[in-house]
Amino acid sequence: MSRAQPTTAKLSDTQLVILSTAAKRDDGSLLPFPETLTAKGAALTKVVENLSKRKLVEEKQTLNGTPEWRRDEERGALGLFITKSGLLALGINETEETKPSNVAASKPRQRKTSAAKPRSKPQKASAAKPKGRAAPSQSKQDLVLQMLRRQSGVTIKDIIAKTGWQAHSVRGFFSGLVRKKLKLPLVSDVGKDGMRRYHIAPRSSC
Structure with missing residues:
Protein backbone atom coordinates (compact mmCIF):
# COMPACT_ATOMS: atom_id res chain seq x y z
CA MET A 1 0.00 0.00 0.00
CA SER A 2 3.03 2.27 0.24
CA ARG A 3 3.59 3.35 -3.35
CA ALA A 4 6.50 5.64 -4.02
CA GLN A 5 4.85 8.76 -5.37
CA PRO A 6 6.78 11.99 -5.85
CA THR A 7 5.43 14.70 -3.56
CA THR A 8 6.97 17.55 -5.49
CA ALA A 9 6.79 19.26 -8.84
CA LYS A 10 9.49 18.65 -11.43
CA LEU A 11 13.07 19.09 -10.28
CA SER A 12 15.70 21.00 -12.23
CA ASP A 13 18.83 19.21 -13.47
CA THR A 14 20.89 20.85 -10.70
CA GLN A 15 18.41 19.76 -8.02
CA LEU A 16 18.32 16.23 -9.43
CA VAL A 17 22.11 15.90 -9.39
CA ILE A 18 22.34 17.23 -5.80
CA LEU A 19 19.57 14.96 -4.47
CA SER A 20 20.74 11.88 -6.43
CA THR A 21 24.26 12.25 -5.03
CA ALA A 22 22.96 12.65 -1.45
CA ALA A 23 20.67 9.61 -1.83
CA LYS A 24 23.66 7.50 -2.77
CA ARG A 25 25.62 8.43 0.37
CA ASP A 26 25.20 6.38 3.56
CA ASP A 27 24.55 9.44 5.72
CA GLY A 28 22.40 11.24 3.10
CA SER A 29 24.65 14.34 3.20
CA LEU A 30 24.43 16.84 0.32
CA LEU A 31 28.02 17.90 0.98
CA PRO A 32 30.43 17.94 -0.68
CA PHE A 33 28.47 19.06 -3.75
CA PRO A 34 29.26 17.25 -7.05
CA GLU A 35 32.07 18.95 -8.98
CA THR A 36 30.00 18.76 -12.17
CA LEU A 37 27.52 21.39 -10.92
CA THR A 38 27.41 24.53 -13.01
CA ALA A 39 25.64 26.52 -10.25
CA LYS A 40 28.14 28.12 -7.86
CA GLY A 41 28.12 30.66 -5.02
CA ALA A 42 24.87 32.62 -4.62
CA ALA A 43 23.13 30.60 -7.37
CA LEU A 44 23.89 27.34 -5.56
CA THR A 45 22.73 28.80 -2.22
CA LYS A 46 19.44 29.74 -3.89
CA VAL A 47 19.00 26.14 -5.14
CA VAL A 48 19.60 24.80 -1.61
CA GLU A 49 17.16 27.32 -0.08
CA ASN A 50 14.53 26.22 -2.60
CA LEU A 51 15.05 22.53 -1.73
CA SER A 52 14.89 23.38 1.98
CA LYS A 53 11.61 25.32 1.51
CA ARG A 54 10.12 22.30 -0.20
CA LYS A 55 11.24 20.06 2.72
CA LEU A 56 13.45 17.98 0.40
CA VAL A 57 16.56 18.76 2.45
CA GLU A 58 17.11 19.77 6.07
CA GLU A 59 19.83 21.09 8.34
CA LYS A 60 21.15 18.82 11.10
CA GLN A 61 24.06 18.88 13.50
CA THR A 62 27.14 17.29 11.97
CA LEU A 63 29.01 14.44 13.60
CA ASN A 64 32.07 12.35 12.80
CA GLY A 65 33.63 14.86 10.41
CA THR A 66 30.64 15.31 8.07
CA PRO A 67 31.12 18.53 6.03
CA GLU A 68 29.33 21.52 7.54
CA TRP A 69 27.04 23.91 5.68
CA ARG A 70 26.97 26.72 8.27
CA ARG A 71 27.46 27.42 11.98
CA ASP A 72 24.71 28.31 14.41
CA GLU A 73 25.36 29.95 17.79
CA GLU A 74 23.07 27.53 19.65
CA ARG A 75 23.29 24.32 17.60
CA GLY A 76 26.90 24.57 16.44
CA ALA A 77 28.05 23.06 13.11
CA LEU A 78 25.13 22.22 10.78
CA GLY A 79 25.19 20.01 7.70
CA LEU A 80 22.69 19.48 4.88
CA PHE A 81 20.89 16.15 4.53
CA ILE A 82 18.27 14.72 2.18
CA THR A 83 14.84 14.05 3.78
CA LYS A 84 12.30 11.25 3.17
CA SER A 85 10.41 13.69 0.94
CA GLY A 86 13.63 14.24 -1.02
CA LEU A 87 13.99 10.48 -1.55
CA LEU A 88 10.35 10.24 -2.64
CA ALA A 89 10.93 13.07 -5.12
CA LEU A 90 13.53 10.80 -6.75
CA GLY A 91 11.05 7.91 -6.73
CA ILE A 92 12.93 6.10 -3.94
CA ASN A 93 10.70 4.63 -1.23
CA GLU A 94 12.80 4.17 1.91
CA THR A 95 9.98 3.41 4.39
CA GLU A 96 11.47 0.09 5.46
CA GLU A 97 15.20 0.79 5.17
CA THR A 98 15.81 4.48 5.75
CA LYS A 99 19.34 5.77 5.35
CA PRO A 100 20.72 6.71 8.76
CA SER A 101 21.42 10.41 9.19
CA ASN A 102 24.37 11.51 11.32
CA VAL A 103 22.09 12.20 14.28
CA ALA A 104 20.23 8.91 13.99
CA ALA A 105 23.48 7.03 13.61
CA SER A 106 24.59 8.19 17.03
CA LYS A 107 21.64 6.44 18.70
CA PRO A 108 21.79 2.64 18.86
CA ARG A 109 18.79 0.80 17.46
CA GLN A 110 16.66 -0.90 20.12
CA ARG A 111 13.86 -3.29 19.44
CA LYS A 112 10.83 -3.27 21.71
CA THR A 113 10.94 -6.25 24.03
CA SER A 114 8.85 -7.01 27.07
CA ALA A 115 11.97 -7.85 29.09
CA ALA A 116 15.69 -7.87 28.52
CA LYS A 117 16.22 -11.06 26.56
CA PRO A 118 19.28 -13.14 27.39
CA ARG A 119 21.35 -14.03 24.35
CA SER A 120 20.37 -17.64 23.92
CA LYS A 121 21.29 -18.24 20.30
CA PRO A 122 24.91 -18.06 19.21
CA GLN A 123 25.85 -15.91 16.23
CA LYS A 124 26.40 -18.96 14.06
CA ALA A 125 22.65 -19.58 13.96
CA SER A 126 21.97 -16.21 12.35
CA ALA A 127 24.77 -16.78 9.86
CA ALA A 128 23.40 -20.20 8.93
CA LYS A 129 19.90 -18.90 8.37
CA PRO A 130 19.68 -16.48 5.47
CA LYS A 131 17.35 -13.62 6.26
CA GLY A 132 14.12 -13.34 4.33
CA ARG A 133 14.89 -9.79 3.30
CA ALA A 134 17.91 -9.39 1.05
CA ALA A 135 20.49 -7.01 2.44
CA PRO A 136 20.39 -3.68 0.58
CA SER A 137 23.70 -4.38 -1.09
Whole structure:
Protein backbone atom coordinates (compact mmCIF):
# COMPACT_ATOMS: atom_id res chain seq x y z
CA MET A 1 0.00 0.00 0.00
CA SER A 2 3.03 2.27 0.24
CA ARG A 3 3.59 3.35 -3.35
CA ALA A 4 6.50 5.64 -4.02
CA GLN A 5 4.85 8.76 -5.37
CA PRO A 6 6.78 11.99 -5.85
CA THR A 7 5.43 14.70 -3.56
CA THR A 8 6.97 17.55 -5.49
CA ALA A 9 6.79 19.26 -8.84
CA LYS A 10 9.49 18.65 -11.43
CA LEU A 11 13.07 19.09 -10.28
CA SER A 12 15.70 21.00 -12.23
CA ASP A 13 18.83 19.21 -13.47
CA THR A 14 20.89 20.85 -10.70
CA GLN A 15 18.41 19.76 -8.02
CA LEU A 16 18.32 16.23 -9.43
CA VAL A 17 22.11 15.90 -9.39
CA ILE A 18 22.34 17.23 -5.80
CA LEU A 19 19.57 14.96 -4.47
CA SER A 20 20.74 11.88 -6.43
CA THR A 21 24.26 12.25 -5.03
CA ALA A 22 22.96 12.65 -1.45
CA ALA A 23 20.67 9.61 -1.83
CA LYS A 24 23.66 7.50 -2.77
CA ARG A 25 25.62 8.43 0.37
CA ASP A 26 25.20 6.38 3.56
CA ASP A 27 24.55 9.44 5.72
CA GLY A 28 22.40 11.24 3.10
CA SER A 29 24.65 14.34 3.20
CA LEU A 30 24.43 16.84 0.32
CA LEU A 31 28.02 17.90 0.98
CA PRO A 32 30.43 17.94 -0.68
CA PHE A 33 28.47 19.06 -3.75
CA PRO A 34 29.26 17.25 -7.05
CA GLU A 35 32.07 18.95 -8.98
CA THR A 36 30.00 18.76 -12.17
CA LEU A 37 27.52 21.39 -10.92
CA THR A 38 27.41 24.53 -13.01
CA ALA A 39 25.64 26.52 -10.25
CA LYS A 40 28.14 28.12 -7.86
CA GLY A 41 28.12 30.66 -5.02
CA ALA A 42 24.87 32.62 -4.62
CA ALA A 43 23.13 30.60 -7.37
CA LEU A 44 23.89 27.34 -5.56
CA THR A 45 22.73 28.80 -2.22
CA LYS A 46 19.44 29.74 -3.89
CA VAL A 47 19.00 26.14 -5.14
CA VAL A 48 19.60 24.80 -1.61
CA GLU A 49 17.16 27.32 -0.08
CA ASN A 50 14.53 26.22 -2.60
CA LEU A 51 15.05 22.53 -1.73
CA SER A 52 14.89 23.38 1.98
CA LYS A 53 11.61 25.32 1.51
CA ARG A 54 10.12 22.30 -0.20
CA LYS A 55 11.24 20.06 2.72
CA LEU A 56 13.45 17.98 0.40
CA VAL A 57 16.56 18.76 2.45
CA GLU A 58 17.11 19.77 6.07
CA GLU A 59 19.83 21.09 8.34
CA LYS A 60 21.15 18.82 11.10
CA GLN A 61 24.06 18.88 13.50
CA THR A 62 27.14 17.29 11.97
CA LEU A 63 29.01 14.44 13.60
CA ASN A 64 32.07 12.35 12.80
CA GLY A 65 33.63 14.86 10.41
CA THR A 66 30.64 15.31 8.07
CA PRO A 67 31.12 18.53 6.03
CA GLU A 68 29.33 21.52 7.54
CA TRP A 69 27.04 23.91 5.68
CA ARG A 70 26.97 26.72 8.27
CA ARG A 71 27.46 27.42 11.98
CA ASP A 72 24.71 28.31 14.41
CA GLU A 73 25.36 29.95 17.79
CA GLU A 74 23.07 27.53 19.65
CA ARG A 75 23.29 24.32 17.60
CA GLY A 76 26.90 24.57 16.44
CA ALA A 77 28.05 23.06 13.11
CA LEU A 78 25.13 22.22 10.78
CA GLY A 79 25.19 20.01 7.70
CA LEU A 80 22.69 19.48 4.88
CA PHE A 81 20.89 16.15 4.53
CA ILE A 82 18.27 14.72 2.18
CA THR A 83 14.84 14.05 3.78
CA LYS A 84 12.30 11.25 3.17
CA SER A 85 10.41 13.69 0.94
CA GLY A 86 13.63 14.24 -1.02
CA LEU A 87 13.99 10.48 -1.55
CA LEU A 88 10.35 10.24 -2.64
CA ALA A 89 10.93 13.07 -5.12
CA LEU A 90 13.53 10.80 -6.75
CA GLY A 91 11.05 7.91 -6.73
CA ILE A 92 12.93 6.10 -3.94
CA ASN A 93 10.70 4.63 -1.23
CA GLU A 94 12.80 4.17 1.91
CA THR A 95 9.98 3.41 4.39
CA GLU A 96 11.47 0.09 5.46
CA GLU A 97 15.20 0.79 5.17
CA THR A 98 15.81 4.48 5.75
CA LYS A 99 19.34 5.77 5.35
CA PRO A 100 20.72 6.71 8.76
CA SER A 101 21.42 10.41 9.19
CA ASN A 102 24.37 11.51 11.32
CA VAL A 103 22.09 12.20 14.28
CA ALA A 104 20.23 8.91 13.99
CA ALA A 105 23.48 7.03 13.61
CA SER A 106 24.59 8.19 17.03
CA LYS A 107 21.64 6.44 18.70
CA PRO A 108 21.79 2.64 18.86
CA ARG A 109 18.79 0.80 17.46
CA GLN A 110 16.66 -0.90 20.12
CA ARG A 111 13.86 -3.29 19.44
CA LYS A 112 10.83 -3.27 21.71
CA THR A 113 10.94 -6.25 24.03
CA SER A 114 8.85 -7.01 27.07
CA ALA A 115 11.97 -7.85 29.09
CA ALA A 116 15.69 -7.87 28.52
CA LYS A 117 16.22 -11.06 26.56
CA PRO A 118 19.28 -13.14 27.39
CA ARG A 119 21.35 -14.03 24.35
CA SER A 120 20.37 -17.64 23.92
CA LYS A 121 21.29 -18.24 20.30
CA PRO A 122 24.91 -18.06 19.21
CA GLN A 123 25.85 -15.91 16.23
CA LYS A 124 26.40 -18.96 14.06
CA ALA A 125 22.65 -19.58 13.96
CA SER A 126 21.97 -16.21 12.35
CA ALA A 127 24.77 -16.78 9.86
CA ALA A 128 23.40 -20.20 8.93
CA LYS A 129 19.90 -18.90 8.37
CA PRO A 130 19.68 -16.48 5.47
CA LYS A 131 17.35 -13.62 6.26
CA GLY A 132 14.12 -13.34 4.33
CA ARG A 133 14.89 -9.79 3.30
CA ALA A 134 17.91 -9.39 1.05
CA ALA A 135 20.49 -7.01 2.44
CA PRO A 136 20.39 -3.68 0.58
CA SER A 137 23.70 -4.38 -1.09
CA GLN A 138 22.44 -3.16 -4.44
CA SER A 139 20.83 0.26 -4.58
CA LYS A 140 18.28 1.22 -7.21
CA GLN A 141 20.91 3.34 -8.92
CA ASP A 142 23.27 0.35 -9.16
CA LEU A 143 20.39 -1.75 -10.51
CA VAL A 144 19.64 0.80 -13.25
CA LEU A 145 23.32 1.01 -14.22
CA GLN A 146 23.39 -2.78 -14.46
CA MET A 147 20.30 -2.70 -16.73
CA LEU A 148 21.91 -0.03 -18.91
CA ARG A 149 24.96 -2.24 -19.44
CA ARG A 150 22.86 -4.88 -21.22
CA GLN A 151 23.69 -5.11 -24.91
CA SER A 152 19.99 -5.29 -25.74
CA GLY A 153 19.40 -2.01 -23.90
CA VAL A 154 16.51 -1.04 -21.65
CA THR A 155 13.44 1.18 -22.03
CA ILE A 156 12.38 3.88 -19.58
CA LYS A 157 9.25 1.77 -18.90
CA ASP A 158 11.46 -1.18 -17.88
CA ILE A 159 13.33 1.04 -15.41
CA ILE A 160 10.09 2.47 -13.96
CA ALA A 161 8.75 -1.08 -13.49
CA LYS A 162 11.89 -2.16 -11.61
CA THR A 163 12.46 0.95 -9.46
CA GLY A 164 9.09 2.68 -9.07
CA TRP A 165 10.69 5.95 -10.23
CA GLN A 166 8.80 8.47 -12.33
CA ALA A 167 9.77 9.09 -15.98
CA HIS A 168 11.25 12.54 -15.23
CA SER A 169 13.37 11.02 -12.42
CA VAL A 170 14.75 8.42 -14.85
CA ARG A 171 15.64 11.12 -17.40
CA GLY A 172 17.22 13.21 -14.64
CA PHE A 173 19.26 10.17 -13.58
CA PHE A 174 20.46 9.77 -17.20
CA SER A 175 21.54 13.40 -17.59
CA GLY A 176 22.66 14.20 -14.05
CA LEU A 177 24.38 11.05 -12.89
CA VAL A 178 25.15 8.80 -15.88
CA ARG A 179 26.29 11.45 -18.34
CA LYS A 180 27.46 14.40 -16.19
CA LYS A 181 28.84 12.78 -13.02
CA LEU A 182 29.92 9.31 -14.15
CA LYS A 183 30.69 10.51 -17.73
CA LEU A 184 29.45 7.22 -19.21
CA PRO A 185 28.71 6.98 -22.96
CA LEU A 186 24.93 6.57 -22.77
CA VAL A 187 23.35 6.02 -26.20
CA SER A 188 19.82 5.27 -27.36
CA ASP A 189 18.21 3.86 -30.47
CA VAL A 190 14.72 2.97 -31.64
CA GLY A 191 14.10 -0.70 -32.39
CA LYS A 192 11.83 -2.33 -34.98
CA ASP A 193 9.05 -2.30 -32.40
CA GLY A 194 9.24 1.50 -32.22
CA MET A 195 10.52 1.47 -28.62
CA ARG A 196 13.50 3.63 -27.65
CA ARG A 197 16.12 1.69 -25.71
CA TYR A 198 19.07 3.09 -23.76
CA HIS A 199 22.39 1.41 -23.07
CA ILE A 200 25.93 2.27 -22.02
CA ALA A 201 28.20 1.81 -25.02
CA PRO A 202 31.38 -0.19 -24.39
CA ARG A 203 34.45 2.01 -24.22
CA SER A 204 36.71 1.51 -27.22
CA SER A 205 39.97 -0.02 -26.03
CA CYS A 206 42.78 1.24 -28.25
